[in-house]
Amino acid sequence: MNNYSKQREIILDVLKQNLIHPTAEEIYQLVIKKNPQISKSTVYRNINILVDLGIIQKISLSTGPDRYDYLYKKHYHAICDKCGEIYDFYYDFDIGQISNELHKEEIKMDVSKIEIHGICENCKSKNY
Amino acid sequence: MNNYSKQREIILDVLKQNLIHPTAEEIYQLVIKKNPQISKSTVYRNINILVDLGIIQKISLSTGPDRYDYLYKKHYHAICDKCGEIYDFYYDFDIGQISNELHKEEIKMDVSKIEIHGICENCKSKNY
DNA sequence: TTCAAAATTAGGAATTATTCCTAATTTCAT
DNA sequence: ATGAAATTAGGAATAATTCCTAATTTTGAA
Numbered sequence: 001m002n003n004y005s006k007q008r009e010i011i012l013d014v015l016k017q018n019l020i021h022p023t024a025e026e027i028y029q030l031v032i033k034k035n036p037q038i039s040k041s042t043v044y045r046n047i048n049i050l051v052d053l054g055i056i057q058k059i060s061l062s063t064g065p066d067r068y069d070y071l072y073k074k075h076y077h078a079i080c081d082k083c084g085e086i087y088d089f090y091y092d093f094d095i096g097q098i099s100n101e102l103h104k105e106e107i108k109m110d111v112s113k114i115e116i117h118g119i120c121e122n123c124k125s126k127n128y
Numbered sequence: 129m130n131n132y133s134k135q136r137e138i139i140l141d142v143l144k145q146n147l148i149h150p151t152a153e154e155i156y157q158l159v160i161k162k163n164p165q166i167s168k169s170t171v172y173r174n175i176n177i178l179v180d181l182g183i184i185q186k187i188s189l190s191t192g193p194d195r196y197d198y199l200y201k202k203h204y205h206a207i208c209d210k211c212g213e214i215y216d217f218y219y220d221f222d223i224g225q226i227s228n229e230l231h232k233e234e235i236k237m238d239v240s241k242i243e244i245h246g247i248c249e250n251c252k253s254k255n256y
Numbered sequence: 257t258t259c260a261a262a263a264t265t266a267g268g269a270a271t272t273a274t275t276c277c278t279a280a281t282t283t284c285a286t
Numbered sequence: 287a288t289g290a291a292a293t294t295a296g297g298a299a300t301a302a303t304t305c306c307t308a309a310t311t312t313t314g315a316a
Contacts, residue, residue, distance in 0.1 A: 003263045003312050024303080039266040044303065046264095051190075058209070060188045062179075065302060078235050081186070087235045091226065098219065098244065107206050107215045110252075113245035116226065121236035131283050131292045152273080167295040172274065174293095193273060 001049055008046045010034050012070075015056055021067040021077075021086045057113060059086060078116040082123035089116060129177060138162050139174045140198075143184055149195040149205075149214045185241060187214060206244040210251035217244060 014030045015022070022030070028043045047068060050056045059067045059077060063084040069077075078087040095111050102109055142158045143150070150158070156171045175196060178184045187195045187205060191212040197205075206215040223239050230237060 001263075005264060005311080007265070037266075039268090041267075041304080042265060048304095058190045060190045062186045062188045062194065066190065078230055078237055080237060081240070087230075087233070087237075089230065089233060089235060091229050101219050102206055102215075102217065102244070105215070105217060107217060108249035109206055109208060109215075109244075109246040111244055111246050112209070113243075115241075115243040115245065116230070116237075116239055117241035117243065118237040118239050124238075129292075133282080133293060135294070165295075167297090169275080169296075170294060176275095 001052075005046075007035070007038050007042050008049070010038065011043060011046045012050060012055070015050070015068060015070040016072075019070065019072070021059060021069050023065045023067055025065065027068065054112070059115070061086075076114050076116065078118070080120035080123055081117050082119050085120055129180075135163070135166050135170050136174045136177070138166065139171060140178060140183070143178070143196060143198040144200075147198065147200070147216075149187060149197050151193045151195055153193065155196065182240070187243070189214075204242050204244065206246070208248035208251055209245050210247050213248055 010031055011027065014027055014034070018027075018030065024040075024044055024047055027047065028038075028040050031038050031043055047056070047058075051058045051068070055070070057069045057071060059069060059079070061067065061079065061084045062081050067086060069086075073090075076089045076091055076093070078089045079085070093114055098114075099111055102111070138159055139155065142155055142162070146155075146158065152168075152172055152175055155175065156166075156168050159166050159171055175184070175186075179186045179196070183198070185197045185199060187197060187207070189195065189207065189212045190209050195214060197214075201218075204217045204219055204221070206217045207213070208215075221242055226239055226242075230239070
């Protein structure tokens with residue numbers, strides 16, 4: 001894992017240029033505009049590699065397909081569990097303190113992501 | 129939505145008795161031990177109803193199927209994005225302050241869930 | 257530069273998790 | 287007791303993602 005390929009470069013470019021948390025399908029649609037040859041499995045495989053390398057972030061929703069994010073600037077996500085809307089949220093969580101608490105509870109894990117979940121106002125007013 | 133049914137009662141009982149964040153399949157397997165007639169679609173439908181009612185919580189993972197949790201006591205989840213392990217995490221997030229910050233950023237949402245993500249020590253040592 | 261090993265690809269099949277469909281049954285309010 | 291509304295079992299359908307394979311590309315050591 002890690003040889004140069006034109007395909008992976010295009011996929012990462014698309015992610016850098018689209019900060020709207022696209023799905024794999026949306027990334028694929030944008031990628032084939034630049035090179036129609038690239039297959040969907042290549043898109044999935046490279047997305048996963050980029051996630052593993054920590055270059056992009058995967059956001060799994062309770063509704064609909066996974067979404068992906070290239071983080072230019074550190075931020076968190078506020079996610080509506082009803083409609084799946086993802087809002088970028090700039091906040092200063094005290095990661096050090098959270099890590100200490102995790103450690104106290106014998107949970108040994110580096111914090112890489114914090115997600116805030118709820119139901120957005122729009123969905124609430126529709127009272128599903 | 130909300131008529132009494134024996135099936136829903138069994139499903140909720142299983143969730144109350146199993147605080148190991150079971151998947152729908154695991155819930156189904158436990159449910160049919162109590163009543164082998166109950167179908168998987170009934171399990172899925174009722175799980176979703178219980179989530180909508182806020183009685184149980186759904187946890188969507190980047191690896192594997194969704195998991196469910198009946199919260200006797202308020203807590204958060206620390207999730208390994210590699211192996212999918214979910215650790216209960218007792219911590220006192222300042223929800224009021226987080227809500228204020230969300231509001232400042234025009235994100236109108238009640239916080240119902242906060243998830244901490246990372247890679248657990250075990251997975252890290254295997255350095256996938 | 258050459259060339260074999262390792263990595264990557266396209267394309268499609270397979271798998272997995274979940275939702276949807278339908279006719280029959282159950283629950284509920286009167 | 288009765289009709290409307292909700293729920294059910296069972297299986298089909300769908301959606302998202304991974305897996306498979308043979309061909310191609312990339313890499314780096316000689």
